[in-house]
Amino acid sequence: MxxxxxxxxxxxxxxxxxxxxxxxxxxxxxxxxxxxxxxxxxxxxxxxxxxxxxxxxxxxxxxxxxxxxxxxxxxxxxxxxxxxxxxxxxxxxxxxxxxxxxxxxxxxxxxxxxxxxxxxxxxxxxxxxxxxxxxxxxxxxVTDALTGLSNRRHLERTLEVETARLARQQEWLSVVMLDIDFFKQFNDAYGHPAGDRCIAMVAAALTRAVRRATDLSARYGGEEFVCVLPGADLATAQSVAAEIGRQVRQLGIPHARSGVDAFVTVSIGIASARSVAGAKPQEWIDMADAQLYRSKSEGRNRITATVFEHGLPGHGQPAGNDRAAYPTAQLGLRATG
Known part of the structure; x- marks a missing residue:
């Protein structure tokens, strides 16, 4: 034995x-x-x-x-x-x-x-x-040199593995995508070395917020990050996203040229769906990116989320009126319609 x-x-x-x-x-x-x-x-x-x-x-x-x-x-x-x-x-x-x-x-x-x-x-x-x-x-x-998070290559491979694994039992998968608000203006005001430090600090905040061993946090590119949450439904993903916002806010990084706050903030988009046979990993990325775009276009420093159904040929579609069902949440403030 x-x-x-x-x-x-x-x-x-x-x-x-x-x-x-x-x-x-x-x-x-x-x-x-x-x-x-x-x-x-x-x-x-x-x-x-x-x-x-x-x-x-x-x-x-x-x-x-x-x-x-x-x-x-x-x-x-x-x-x-x-x-x-x-x-x-x-x-x-x-x-x-x-x-x-x-x-x-x-x-x-x-x-x-x-x-x-x-x-x-x-x-x-x-x-x-x-x-x-x-x-x-x-x-x-598979590691991003600046942040120590996974890089985009590892993110894409992980999504492939998880969508296939979760599809066996049609389990939930959520993807959280976030972007540092007014980052270009931050670089212009404080310089690129300070911009790199800001990215690294936000990455550390992300690590503190995304704690499950099965979750993955990655730098997607520039000041943009993605979190893969296997087995997480929308409510769980929203809770993680709110903690990300809280951790970033606690960093207290001054941002004199932000249009939303005196400190560095993030905009967040969430896409949640049950993985099924034939589901394409890119569906979660595309839908999370669309929700991130909404968060930014509706004022930044907020979370926007959707549950989607797998469309054909491989493009997700929102499940019903996602805006009514899952209103934008302004980080640290209040929910808005």
Whole structure:
């Protein structure tokens, strides 16, 4: 039976897969001073535990009853969430054909039993460090450099994944789009370095307001941001949007050339719909953008929202009289018709 996960730490997590407890104890003794360790005693347990633990490296025995190490490695490499986890085979086999088979399945290295502690520690250290570097590069590829939020590329990919996932049960998905009010005038008054600081501060406020682990906040471009809220209906999205407005207001960033306030404010548009088979992610973006346009055209510093139905060919349509059902809300002030 697989081990309970160790408490979270900054140390790398190594998963040992072996049907012999004695082998696990030996490897654990070699690695426990430098890494957190979890283990599984069978192939299926290994797959289940790996999906939960997301280890930094897997030490995988080849010869196991039932699902052997080769089958486990193949399954790991076919799982999108685990394919990048390095696998080192641990085996008593000395056959070069078996070694080639393991490497062809995606394993990154081979260690023979009985293990030699210095060699095992060195190989594990090298591969854990390489994975950390790859993970860092992957994060940089989907992160906006100025704000630390997701970039547009990651946003678009996330929307694709979430619309498909939520469509299975026709669950809600909401998108919140916001724009810093009179930002050009802010740059003109205070300069572009101050404008960059303003964008970064608003991004930090966004992070404080959008707190669920499943939510995503991204810089869409310039002074515009988008939040993806899987499973959130309109009421939930409106609550998040109101908190965004409150957090931005609390920043207290002076804006002498704003047309609505003495401080920096944001305009917000919300689009909510149940995801269905064939729904296009761009529908949420287009509808949220339309609501943001309404917020800006009706005075800025406010929230405008709609529930929409999926139209053909792929363009959302408001569900009924959305303006009457979901009136504009002026941020921090009062609702208006």
């Amino acid at each position: 697989g081990q309970a996960l160790p408490p979270l730490s900054r140390r790398g997590l190594v998963m040992i897969v072996d049907d012999e407890i004695a082998n696990i104890e030996i490897i654990n003794a070699v690695l426990e001073d430098e890494y957190d360790v979890c283990f599984a005693l069978s192939g299926q347990e290994a797959l289940d535990l790996a999906r939960t633990a997301q280890p930094d490296l897997i030490l995988l025995d080849v010869l196991m009853p039932g699902m052997d190490g080769f089958a486990v490695c193949a399954a790991l490499k076919q799982d999108a969430t685990l394919t990048d986890v390095p696998v080192i085979f641990t085996t008593g086999l000395g056959d070069s054909e078996d070694e080639m088979r393991g490497l062809s399945l995606g394993a990154i290295d081979y260690v023979t039993k009985p293990v030699q502690p210095p060699i095992l520690r060195a190989r594990v250290a090298n591969h854990v460090e390489l994975k950390r570097l790859r993970d860092q590069l992957a994060r940089m590829a």
